[in-house]
Amino acid sequence: xxxxxxxxxxxxxxxxxxxxxxxxxxxxxxxxxxxxxxxxxxxxxxxxxxxxxxxxxxxxxxxxxxxxxxxxxxxxxxxxxxxxxxxxxxxxxxxxxxxxxxxxxxxxxxxxxxxxxxxxxxxxxxxxxxxxxxxxxxxxxxxxxxxxxxxxxxxxxxxxxxxxxxxxxxxxxxxxxxxxxxxxxxxxxxxxxxxxxxxxxxxxxxxxxxxxxxxxxxxxxxxxxxxxxxxxxxxxxxxxxxxxxxxxxxxxxxxxxxxxxxxxxxxxxxxxxxxxxxxxxxxxxxxxxxxxxxxxxxxxxxxxxxxxxxxxxxxxxxxxxxx
Amino acid sequence: xxxxxxxxxxxxxxxxxxxxxxxxxxxxxxxxxxxxxxxxxxxxxxxxxxxxxxxxxxxxxxxxxxxxxxxxxxxxxxxxxxxxxxxxxxxxxxxxxxxxxxxxxxxxxxxxxxxxxxxxxxxxxxxxxxxxxxxxxxxxxxxxxxxxxxxxxxxxxxxxxxxxxxxxxxxxxxxxxxxxxxxxxxxxxxxxxxxxxxxxxxxxxxxxxxxxxxxxxxxxxxxxxxxxxxxxxxxxxxxxxxxxxxxxxxxxxxxxxxxxxxxxxxxxxxxxxxxxxxxxxxxxxxxxxxxxxxxxxxxxxxxxxxxxxxxxxxxxxxxxxxxxxxxxxxxxxxxxxxxxxxxxxxxxxxxxx
Numbered sequence: 001x002x003x004x005x006x007x008x009x010x011x012x013x014x015x016x017x018x019x020x021x022x023x024x025x026x027x028x029x030x031x032x033x034x035x036x037x038x039x040x041x042x043x044x045x046x047x048x049x050x051x052x053x054x055x056x057x058x059x060x061x062x063x064x065x066x067x068x069x070x071x072x073x074x075x076x077x078x079x080x081x082x083x084x085x086x087x088x089x090x091x092x093x094x095x096x097x098x099x100x101x102x103x104x105x106x107x108x109x110x111x112x113x114x115x116x117x118x119x120x121x122x123x124x125x126x127x128x129x130x131x132x133x134x135x136x137x138x139x140x141x142x143x144x145x146x147x148x149x150x151x152x153x154x155x156x157x158x159x160x161x162x163x164x165x166x167x168x169x170x171x172x173x174x175x176x177x178x179x180x181x182x183x184x185x186x187x188x189x190x191x192x193x194x195x196x197x198x199x200x201x202x203x204x205x206x207x208x209x210x211x212x213x214x215x216x217x218x219x220x221x222x223x224x225x226x227x228x229x230x231x232x233x234x235x236x237x238x239x240x241x242x243x244x245x246x247x248x249x250x251x252x253x254x255x256x257x258x259x260x261x262x263x264x265x266x267x268x269x270x271x272x273x274x275x276x277x278x279x280x281x282x283x284x285x286x287x288x289x290x291x292x293x294x295x296x297x298x299x300x301x302x303x304x305x306x307x308x309x310x311x312x313x314x315x316x317x318x319x320x321x322x323x
Numbered sequence: 324x325x326x327x328x329x330x331x332x333x334x335x336x337x338x339x340x341x342x343x344x345x346x347x348x349x350x351x352x353x354x355x356x357x358x359x360x361x362x363x364x365x366x367x368x369x370x371x372x373x374x375x376x377x378x379x380x381x382x383x384x385x386x387x388x389x390x391x392x393x394x395x396x397x398x399x400x401x402x403x404x405x406x407x408x409x410x411x412x413x414x415x416x417x418x419x420x421x422x423x424x425x426x427x428x429x430x431x432x433x434x435x436x437x438x439x440x441x442x443x444x445x446x447x448x449x450x451x452x453x454x455x456x457x458x459x460x461x462x463x464x465x466x467x468x469x470x471x472x473x474x475x476x477x478x479x480x481x482x483x484x485x486x487x488x489x490x491x492x493x494x495x496x497x498x499x500x501x502x503x504x505x506x507x508x509x510x511x512x513x514x515x516x517x518x519x520x521x522x523x524x525x526x527x528x529x530x531x532x533x534x535x536x537x538x539x540x541x542x543x544x545x546x547x548x549x550x551x552x553x554x555x556x557x558x559x560x561x562x563x564x565x566x567x568x569x570x571x572x573x574x575x576x577x578x579x580x581x582x583x584x585x586x587x588x589x590x591x592x593x594x595x596x597x598x599x600x601x602x603x604x605x606x607x608x609x610x611x612x613x614x615x616x617x618x619x620x621x622x623x624x625x626x627x628x629x630x631x632x633x634x635x636x637x638x639x640x641x642x643x644x645x646x647x648x649x650x651x652x653x654x655x656x657x658x659x660x661x662x663x664x665x666x667x668x669x670x671x672x673x674x675x676x
Binding site: 084085086087088089106107108109206207208209210244245246247248249250252253272273276280281282285 | 372373374394395396399400511512513514515516517518519520522523526528530531598642646647648649651
C-alpha cells in the first residue's frame with residue numbers, strides 16, 4: 001500500500017511539474033511573438049516540395065544535410081544546428097566552425113526534439129529519402145526547405161538553392177566566378193595532360209568484399225568534366241549520378257584508368273573501407289597506382305563551391321605528376 | 324568411445340547387434356557424404372567468384388601464384404576466405420551443438436551467452452574511442468569482448484547455490500546481451516561514422532580478416548572443439564536430467580563449465596574472424612540431429628563438417644548472385660540455410676532435445 005501511495009504521489013508531482021512547464025512555455029511564447037512580428041516579412045522560395053513561404057531574413061537556421069551545411073558555412077552563415085555523419089568527413093576548411101554547433105542529425109536519425117528546442121526560423125536540407133520521411137514533422141517546427149535530389153542535381157545545385165534561401169546571391173556569384181576562373185586556368189595549363197588521361201572515381205564503401213565505382217555525374221566527375229577530362233570505362237559505364245558496388249576480385253575494371261580519384265578523410269587517411277582495397281595485389285598492380293596517380297580528396301562528396309575548388313586542387317596535384 | 328551414447332558408456336559395453344551396426348554404418352556413411360560435399364564446396368569456393376578464372380589456371384596458380392595474372396585473386400582472396408569459412412563454420416556449428424545441448428533448448432544459438440554482443444561492444448569502443456581501423460585490431464578486440472561478456476554472464480549465472488544451470492545462464496546471457504547491445508547502440512548513435520563501420524562489420528564477411536588471422540585464431544578453435552568433445556558425454560547425461568546424470572557419474576558443474584568454455588572460445592573466435600553470423604549455430608545442430616538423433620558426440624562430428632558447408636555455400640552464392648557486386652555471407656547464410664531447415668520441419672525430422 002505504502003509503495004502504491006508513494007507511486008501515486010510521484011505521479012502527481014510529475015503531473016504538476018509538467019503543468020508548470022507548460023505554463024512557463026506559454027508565458028515565454030509571448031515575447032517570442034514580438035520577435036516574429038519584427039521579422040514577419042516572408043517570401044516564397046522554390047524547393048523540392050514546391051513553393052514554401054520562409055522568413056525574408058532567417059536568423060536561426062538548422063541545417064540537416066552536409067551539402068546545405070557546407071554551403072551555409074561557405075556563405076559565412078553559421079547554423080544553430082547541423083548534421084553529424086562523422087567528424088572525419090567534414091572538410092578541414094569547415095571543421096573548426098562545425099565542431100561547436102549543436103548536432104541534430106546523427107547516424108541518419110533526425111532528433112526532432114533537439115531541433116524544436118533550438119527554435120529555428122528556417123530548416124534547410126536536401127530531399128534525400130531519410131530526410132524526406134520526416135519532412136512533415138520538420139515543417140511543423142519551422143518552415144522547411146529541401147533542395148532537390150534527383151537525376152538533374154549536381155553539387156552546384158546545393159549552393160544555388162541554399163543561397164536563394166538565405167539571400168546570399170552576391171556571395172554565390174563571387175564563389176562561382178572563382179570556381180569558373182580556376183576551371184579555365186587548370187584546363188588551359190594542363191590541356192595536354194587532360195587530353196591523354198582517363199580517370200576513374202572510387203571509394204571504399206562499407207561492405208567487406210566490395211568497393212564502389214562512381215559515375216562521371218557525381219561531384220568529382222562533374223568537376224573533371226568541367227575541366228574537359230576523359231573517363232575510364234568503369235566510371236563512364238556507371239549510371240549517371242550513381243555508384244556501383246563491385247567485388248574486390250574486379251580490380252581489373254580499373255585497368256584502363258590512367259588516374260584514380262578516391263575518398264579520403266579530413267586527416268588525409270583513406271576513407272571508409274578503401275584501405276582493404278589498397279592492400280590487394282590486384283589494386284597495387286594497376287597502371288594508375290604504379291604511376292603514383294591514385295589520389296585522394298577530402299572534398300569527394302562536395303556540397304559547396306569551396307569544396308569543389310578543393311577537388312580541382314586535388315586533381316591538379318595529379319596532373320602535375322603527368323609528363 | 325568418443326561417439327558412444329551415454330546409456331551405453333555408463334553401462335557395460337553391450338554386444339553389438341545387427342541393428343547397432345546398421346545405425347553405425349548409416350551415421351558413418353552420411354558423415355563421409357557430408358565430408359565429400361565439404362571438399363566439393365572448398366573447390367567451388369576457390370574456383371567460383373566475381374571474376375571468371377579459367378579452371379585450367381587454378382591448380383598451377385595454387386602452386387605458383389605468379390604463374391598467371393589471376394594469381395592474386397586465387398591466393399590473395401579466394402584461398403583466405405575459404406580457410407576462414409572452414410574455421411568459422413566449424414566453430415559456429417560445434418558451438419551451436421554445445422549450446423543447444425547445454426540449454427536443452429533447440430532455439431538456442433551461440434549468441435545466447437552474450438558472445439556476439441560482447442564482441443560487438445568491444446569493437447564499437449575500439450572504433451569510436453581509440454580510432455581503431457586496422458583489421459588485426461578488430462580480431463583481438465572482438466575475441467576479448469566475447470570472453471569478457473561470457474565471464475560476466477557466467478558470474479551472474481553461477482552466483483546462486485545450485486550453480487550455473489541452463490536456465491540461469493540463458494536468462495543472464497539474454498540480460499547481459501541486452502545491456503551490452505544498448506551500450507553499443509548508444510555509442511554508435513553518438514559516433515555516426517562508427518555506426519556505419521559497425522553496420523559493415525555486423526553483416527559478417529569471410530573477407531573481414533586476412534589469412535594470418537586464421538592462423539592466429541585457428542588453435543583457439545581447435546581447443547574449443549576439443550573441450551566440446553570432452554563435454555559431449557556429460558552433456559548427453561545432463562540431457563536426461565541432473566539427478567540421473569549424477570547417478571551415472573557425471574559431474575554436472577564440470578560439464579557445464581567445459582561447455583561454456585567451449586562455446587565462448589568457439590563463438591568468440593568465429594565472431595572475431597568473420598563478424599556476427601547468425602543461423603549457422605542454430606541450424607546446423609538441427610540438421611545433425613535429424614541424421615544421427617540425440618547423440619552429442621555424433622552431433623559435434625557432423626557440425627564440424629556441416630557448419631563450413633553452409634558458410635561456404637552461402638559465400639559462393641553471395642559472390643555470384645549480384646555480380647559484379649558481392650553479398651556479405653552473413654546475409655546469404657539464412658537464404659541458403661532456411662530452406663533446408665524448413666524441409667526438415669515439414670518432414671518432421673526435427674529431433675527434440
